[in-house]
Amino acid sequence: MNTLRTSLMLLVAVPLVALAGDKTPAKAGKAAEADCHHPPAPQAAKAETPAAKAGTPAAAPAPAPAQDGWKLTRGEPIKGTQALKLADVLAKPQAHDGKSVLVEGTVRKACERKGCWMELASDTKDKSPGVRVTFKDYGFFVPLDSAGSQARVEGVLKVAELSDSRAQHYESEGAIVPRGADGKPREVQLVATGVELRR
Numbered sequence: 031m032n033t034l035r036t037s038l039m040l041l042v043a044v045p046l047v048a049l050a051g052d053k054t055p056a057k058a059g060k061a062a063e064a065d066c067h068h069p070p071a072p073q074a075a076k077a078e079t080p081a082a083k084a085g086t087p088a089a090a091p092a093p094a095p096a097q098d099g100w101k102l103t104r105g106e107p108i109k110g111t112q113a114l115k116l117a118d119v120l121a122k123p124q125a126h127d128g129k130s131v132l133v134e135g136t137v138r139k140a141c142e143r144k145g146c147w148m149e150l151a152s153d154t155k156d157k158s159p160g161v162r163v164t165f166k167d168y169g170f171f172v173p174l175d176s177a178g179s180q181a182r183v184e185g186v187l188k189v190a191e192l193s194d195s196r197a198q199h200y201e202s203e204g205a206i207v208p209r210g211a212d213g214k215p216r217e218v219q220l221v222a223t224g225v226e227l228r229r
Contacts, residue, residue: 104170105224108132108184117152120159123189123218132184133161133220137176137227139204145171149205150181150220159208161187161218162200163225172225179229185222192217 109132116135119126135150138160146168151160163183165171192200197207197215207215 102173102227103225104172104227105165105222106184108182108224108226111184113182116150116161119187120152120161120218123187126187127189129187130185130223131187131220132182134180134182135161137172137179137181138206140172140174140176141203142174143203145174145176147200147205148172148176148181150183157206159206159217161220162205163220163222165225166221166223170225172227176227179227181228182226183220183222184224185220187218187220190217190219191215 111132113132113134114126116133119131119133133150135152138149138151140148146164148163149160150163151158163181163185166185192207192215194215197209200207208217209215
């Protein structure tokens with residue numbers, strides 16, 4: 031009798047837990063994006079941990095696996111278009127402004143609070159500007175310890191001027207924010223639809 035009761039409770043509880051995660055309206059995430067640099071954790075992400083695949087909501091990004099050779103995918107699968115050299119994109123970013131691109135590089139820095147951005151560079155020891163990667167509609171994040179990983183990122187590239195407060199926020203998290211001759215912070219950004227990380 032206890033086994034039957036337990037089974038019935040699980041049949042009711044599991045769908046309720048899954049439904050509870052889907053009640054946040056899409057507009058709430060956009061409002062959080064506008065008000066805060068660190069919006070709430072995304073509702074769904076692909077290639078999650080086994081617990082997330084089983085329907086258990088994840089509260090925060092899990093640390094990346096420690097073993098060598100791992101591959102972690104977030105967002106949509108990479109479509110397999112020809113990858114551009116990161117150095118070429120950084121040399122002439124205006125040529126790619128507003129276009130969908132696939133770039134490869136090393137994760138120099140990642141947001142250490144929620145994993146909601148990462149910075150790609152050709153060389154992690156180099157202090158030259160990189161590409162700041164954010165994630166489309168804050169639909170997925172990367173592990174907090176992504177720095178040092180090799181990344182393939184697909185998404186829309188743009189050249190953006192940052193507000194001083196946004197630039198200071200990124201710099202407080204260890205990011206390198208380039209400034210033009212006029213002193214205004216500008217950077218090359220990529221809003222990713224898909225990310226692959228590998229160590």
